[in-house]
Amino acid sequence: MPNILIVSGHPNLNHSIANATILDEVATALPAAEIRRLDWLYPDGKINLDEEQKSLLKADVIVWQFPFSWYGLPGLMKQWLDEVFVHGFAHGSTAKLGGKKLLLSFTTGAPQAAYTPDGFFGHTVEDYLIPFATTARLCQLKMLPPLYTCGISYADRDDDKIAQQKTLAREHASRLIALLNAIHE
Numbered sequence: 001m002p003n004i005l006i007v008s009g010h011p012n013l014n015h016s017i018a019n020a021t022i023l024d025e026v027a028t029a030l031p032a033a034e035i036r037r038l039d040w041l042y043p044d045g046k047i048n049l050d051e052e053q054k055s056l057l058k059a060d061v062i063v064w065q066f067p068f069s070w071y072g073l074p075g076l077m078k079q080w081l082d083e084v085f086v087h088g089f090a091h092g093s094t095a096k097l098g099g100k101k102l103l104l105s106f107t108t109g110a111p112q113a114a115y116t117p118d119g120f121f122g123h124t125v126e127d128y129l130i131p132f133a134t135t136a137r138l139c140q141l142k143m144l145p146p147l148y149t150c151g152i153s154y155a156d157r158d159d160d161k162i163a164q165q166k167t168l169a170r171e172h173a174s175r176l177i178a179l180l181n182a183i184h185e
Contacts, residue, residue, distance in 0.1 A: 002060030004033040004180055009066035009077025013039055018107045018152040018169040025173030038076050052084045061101045061183055068108040071128045090139045098140030105176050107152040147176055
């Protein structure tokens with residue numbers, strides 16, 4: 001099995017239902033995978049570039065696990081990307097990440113129906129992923145098809161909605177685990 005690095009970009013996993021459940025399920029099923037929970041590691045926002053780059057260098061497969069935030073990465077994960085994926089390390093003539101696989105695994109608050117040309121947003125989820133594909137291309141990463149689950153909203157959470165979100169998160173985790181188990185170097 002390839003070395004798997006999962007970078008969690010949720011801004012506060014202590015208040016998460018879906019992303020926390022996904023990470024817990026993956027940690028149980030794939031104990032050899034390294035999971036870096038950015039909000040736990042860097043509550044002060046001061047990212048240890050050396051540690052993050054060492055983790056990336058060891059990985060064959062890099063998974064970005066996050067809640068889709070304003071159609072992109074949450075703030076701390078965007079900061080992580082800005083600070084860690086610098087020229088000379090992630091891209092440029094001395095880039096070190098080329099050939100690794102990148103998998104986006106994320107949740108959205110809005111339902112799937114909102115992400116259609118005729119839906120509320122007027123675009124598909126994939127339409128919003130162009131910057132990710134461009135980043136992968138710049139860094140010579142092989143971007144795998146994304147894995148996402150829609151409809152994980154923080155609004156109006158009652159016990160039934162929380163139970164439904166946990167079910168959706170477990171299903172997402174099962175798909176992610178199966179995909180990671182199927183990846184060979």
